[in-house]
Amino acid sequence: MNINLLRASSALALLLSQSALADEVIDLGEIIISGGLTPVEESKYGRASTVITSEELAERGISSVQDALRSVPGIMVNGSGDSFTQVRIRGGEANHTLILIDGVEATGGDREYILSGLDTANIERIEVLRGPQSAFYGSNASTGVINIITKTGNVGTEYSTSVEYGSGGVRGSARVSTRTERGGISFSLAHENDRGFDISGDGGEKDGIRRNTLQFKGDYLVTDQLKLGFNFRKSNEAYESDSNSNSATNAAQYVVDDTAPFSDRDEQLAQVYAELDTLGGRLKHRLSFERTDYDQSFSGFAPTETKTEAAKYLLSFGLDGQPADSANHLLNALAEWEEDSSSSNAAFNRETKSLALEYRGSFANGFNIQLGARRDNNSVFEDATTWNASASYTFQNSGIRLHTSAGTGIANPSYFELFANNTYSSSWGTSTYIGNPNLKPEENRSFDIGVEVPFLQERGSIDVTYFRETLTNEIESYYSHTDATLGDVYNYRNQAGDSERKGFEVAANLEASEKVDLRLSYTHLDATNPNGSVEVRRPEHELLLSATVQSFYGRGAITTDIRHVSGNWDTQFFGSYATAELPSYTTVDVAARYDLTDNVVLTGRITNLFDKEYSDVWGYAKRGRAIYVGLESTF
Template sequence: MRVQKGLVMGLLVVLLGTAAAVNAGAQDQAEAVSLGDVVVTATRTPTPEGAVGVSHTVITEEEIQARQAADVAELLRDVAGITLVRQGSQGAQSVIFPRGGENNFTMVLIDGVQVNLGGGDFYWETLSTDNIERIEIIRGPQSALYGSDAIGGVIQIFTKSGYGPPSVEVSTAHGARSENGNYLGEQHLRVSGGNDQMGFSVAYGRIDDGGALDINNDYWNNTLSARFDLFPKDNWEITLTGRLNDSRYEYPTESIGDKYSPLDPDQHEREMDTVVGLTTRVQATSWWENVASVGYHRNDREIDDPYNPETDFYAWNGEYEETRTTFDYHANLTFSPADPVSSVLTLGYEYERETYHQESTDFATTKLTADRTNDALYVQEQLSFFDRVHLVGGFRVEDNSAFGTEVSPRGSIAVDIRETGTKLRAAAGKGIKEPTFYENFADDAWTLGNEDLDPETAVSWEVGVDQRLWEDRVTIGLTYFESRYKDLIAYVPTPYPAPPVRTPNFFNVQEAESRGVELAVKVRAMENVTLGGSYTFLDTEVTDDGGLGSVAFKEGKDLIRRPSHAASGWIDWRWGGFRTFVKGLYVGERDDVYWRVAERVELDDYFVLDATVSYQVPAPAPIKDMEVFVKGSNILDEDYEEAFGFTAPGASFMAGLSFKL
């Protein structure tokens, strides 16, 4: 009944807004204003960067193209405050730690649709750059706007829209890995176009990688992405987006990696990920905008490990299916009570339903089926004075069928001193993360879930300054932050001898904290030369291990796999028809765990250098923008580990061709 009431309320508001828009007519439309560089994810409204009070990074289509990046994970490596860890070669499990938080502390959105698994997990290895226009990274808790899972930040992917005459873009690249000569391939195709009434952009991409290991390390990935925009009236737009990803990864490694265990010749994972979003925006009057959206995400995974006497004690197979369906409505109400004051008030409601099904087979078959629902109301006020001082405050109230009611507030301030090119900013907020389905509902021979778990929480604050120099040819961003993580969920072993009545194995008993400094610099040294870089200092500590004595989460010690120092630098140089992009990444020493002997180890620091060189080739009509390119990864063939026991890939090189029709 609660679901039906929420949907009916949302649909009524949308219908009222649409009717008002039709009656208002074109004469009541707000005058078009050019906002310049804007950020959408920080406030859910297009906001000029000078008015954004939270630390953020925007990766543009131009930057993606310059790097010839095939997957999003490689782009995130260079972002201040983010640590990315990949357990092996391309296709291996890849996770990020935002500002020292856990690897399930970042909400991921594709065109507004959340694609995390229930409980926050997201694996970056299968997300390609096909049809991506820009990526916005917002650091710090954002649960006031986005709810559970936005505990450490939000990363939103925006799909390209179509415009202009119909066009076709083609790219093909082929290469090999240095350690074994295994094949590398990337194929991309995009068709797009549009006019004043509609636009479309449809793309397909294929990635093939023979792997860095000699046994069972193949990976392939197919991605189909589409976006359709309709503009029935000047004040009404409808956007339909979809993304389908089908991938298969063969991995011979167990939990302790490939260096300290025999390699399994048959173990593999197959994954199918589906995302669909429908959004309508109606500018009912000059001051009232209605935004309604429906989102659907489904993830299907199968892990198959046939029995091999050299590596396995038994055969194992696991199938996982997770879905999330959401409905969101919010109104943006714009007011200017006085000339130097402007206000945007956002009022919203969101409904979410998650389902989970797991079936695994070893000696017996184990099944788990569960679902959760969530209703949320959120409010946000954006208040600006003299177009210089920008205040944002808001909160969200969630009613979750699993963890009950939670309130998440946040606030920020940005002071734009245009005369000196300086922006001062500060932000603070609370974030929450719901338990995973397994933590809530597990019921097998080894583990019993806890349906009374609270969400994990984070309280964070930051202060920063952004400085523009030399007629905006130099930009510098500096941020200091602190975060406190509480009610972290831990596995608590069943006591021995076991009690007569089973007790849950998961409890909110652990705490940690992190603090650090983030620096980002970009310099346009000459018209054809741009360079930049980032640096992160991170200090983490386990403040309460829950009395469990875990080697991976030990009181007074650093959180594992988080380096104290990380830096990246790049240069983009164009001359004539040539373009060269060179990027270096340094990751400092960090703790990890050798699970076979349950001991902490220290991973060495490493430096990886990548480079791309392209050349614009004159081509006869109808071919245009023809380009040949060569790109190399880890061109110095650095020997390193991102996770203990897992071999990181050595040097690899590819050559390719791209053009438009």
């Protein structure tokens, strides 16, 4: 069979299956779609997780995914300007976070997904799972998963548009969807022209971002037992940055204001899936095929083209005789094939064949358990086995919920680390990098335990989680020798020793009155290298305080977010090349909404209200105060 056709029909199956779960089982707000091989009820889920809904995004005036993630406990979002933003979970490496869009890998090949320009306009919810998820998602879900789930629309025909203009730029979006009880389709467009700011901090040439996204998705219940679906998404992005000075002696000199560096990026993902119910729904089958293409070029050079293709078959069986969607005892089994490639190493492909099992049990006394295991057979490096176990218990009288989890996750070696044979010349001299095909995947071991406590007649709740994670076999480059022709030669190896990360997360919310809602998110992190030195770009303290006040006689709301970051260390690539602590900072954002009519909303927001100068990376400035006004309509 043609593999592309097979992938297409498979992806269609998967989307259909997810839609069926949402339509037939539980309200979307009560499940975590990404929580296992199939969706999990939030109250029964033992792992630490956060769900950001479209309502919260709109209420807080959040326009980008990277800004949305800054409010999640356990998440560190930082980078050199808005065009190169990395996400770390619980102090892990940036490439240890798996980012999905509608369940499909956002980036192809071995690339780490860089958040920039990803708009929230057509997003239904963002699910963040903290702790290793490789037992369900494979490589790169070593410290957690972020699944960005886009809107499909309700029964009937819907139209929605938005436009926003401000000192930072302009963005707009449009979506149309039509659905019946048996399925539907949706089509959306989003455009952003962020004029940017000078990331060197000198107040010179602005470094902007321009991004366009198109998405087309649908599903249909062919029979009462068979559903088919598809999803296609395409984005193109262009962004600018600044150069670095080799002779800099301080942070102000390191980033040079110029017009030289720029990048073009093309992203494309496709999925087709099918889901079949048998034995009265007790036995479910899901077949999906997925493909992600991710091409990126820098400063006009030929793009590096990366690709990931996957075929998945999932079987779900209700062990207690109930339909799989509602069974108290459920067995899931997954067979998966995945292959990725990169034009940077065209002679090498990485292929993985995987088997995974998951058991979920819910007991009458409020106890829930989830167990998972996975075996990855890799074609070019060492095979890997990962596991996952979690449990939760809810006290029926008080509503207090205990939750705990443990498990392992992996991150595969990159093409460059495996196969590099590259020589570079610069004003610093000549360097050559030689890959090591005998590398092992990096492995993360994790444990967490927490308690969620409702209070004030369930008008509020607080969830506190302690976590501890250990990274082993971390891949590092090291100086090998100097060659007359090759210059300084560097090789790759699995690092000896462990990188330790521990801390705690707090998430709280309170309906203080009928008009006032309060939210709190806090993370304390202690992350160290095997030699005891501090890990860079992992703040020790991150705090978010948020308040929403219903106003304008019930026709609108005002939200204020206060964010504080301290204890963030980074390497200075200038002077003595020391690792030093960045200054702590506090920023304030304000957003407002007002219902002009039942269908049209006036929006406004101010980011960095007090024009605070701050940085997450030595030498790179962050955006100052920016003011925006917009309109949203839904019919």
